[in-house]
Amino acid sequence: MAILAWSLIMLNGGWRTLLDNGSPWALAIFALLMIFLPMVGFPISVFYVCAGVAFSPWQSIPVGLVCLAINMSASYLLARYCWREPLREKISRRWPQVFSLNEGNALRLTILVRAIPGIPFWMQNYILGVLAVPFAAYLALSWTIQGCFLLGVALTANGAITQDGQLALWGGFVVLVTMLGIRVTFKRRHADLTQSEASTT
Template sequence: MSEAMPREKKQMLIKLAVLGVIIATVAVFMLIGVDLKALLDQGIEIIRGAGPVLFFTALAVLPAVGCPLTFFTLPAGSVFAPELGMPLVLLLVCVSIAVNLAITYWLSRHLFRPWLIKLLVWLGYKLPKVAAKNHRVLVFLVRVTPGPPYVLQSYLLGLAGIPFVTYFIISWIISSSYACAFVMFGDALMHGRGKMALMAIGLFVALTVGVQLLRKHYARKQIKE
């Protein structure tokens, strides 16, 4: 019966479960008098103490097993920009994402393939079968379509047999662009920098508008074909 459950319903249940856990955790902390701001500051100090090598290595590896990118991109700027400078932080984020994309591609094509196929079937996703001429369109649409998390997008494209170069270049450009926006937004949020926050939001808006225009372009192109 679970296999017949619509994909949208499964996704909604998973999202609601995650949201419920987060809300419950925050509520418990507030009830027992935990200072969330102090806890956040302590967490940032722990991350800073671990050092950039461990942090960016974790960013390159952990998203391949489901850890959200935002766990790293939001604190990256506020933690390491004072020491390394924002340009270097953004560069290291982009390099880490590049390494992660290579790891997830290899895992989806080899080590995790049997289990990933079963997981996608359970979630209601079907492996896309497209002609070679449409590989770039598929990578773009998977990366910009709301719903599937980053790691699932990567595994889906790897399982679909997309050539590595096509998968990597398009995925890296899109993922790195959004990641850099999150880094700048997180830094502005932590330090109360309104101008930087507006710049990050502007980048989000520009990326979103550009993505929507490209999606419409590809949709019209597919209709003509």
């Protein structure tokens, strides 16, 4: 952030031209900020809205999807290999079972953490990394869910700015379907696990 601020000052007012819609520099700055700022607690939703307001969504959405993958991967690796062991002893005292998740429970936990609206995005990444959810499942589920939210919010924001009601409705529809899909998938997964545990006993 300090480097970015210094760069804008050195441009001596030319930064407005630099950040004009469609500028590759604007997208590059957007991408860098989207990768790093959510790792320190900045809300990811701001970038979803910005993707539709400040840029054409057909430019910013592909860039945003790549940024999400990089951010999620880096956050997961940081949590798993730097913070897991220091936190393991403290967490195991109260919830010892969370560090011995099987594949089914790991998938269910990933969907649950992503589905709870009160947990910030950065904390979701770190929680799943500390609990060592399988990386492939973590990234596939997380990227799909957040990618759908990015698509929906960006389309809605762009539709509102350009007064394109149809585009805004499509964006809202994507968000709604994503939320319903998460809920149905979690319930189905929970029912399957409950049934398999009952049959085992």
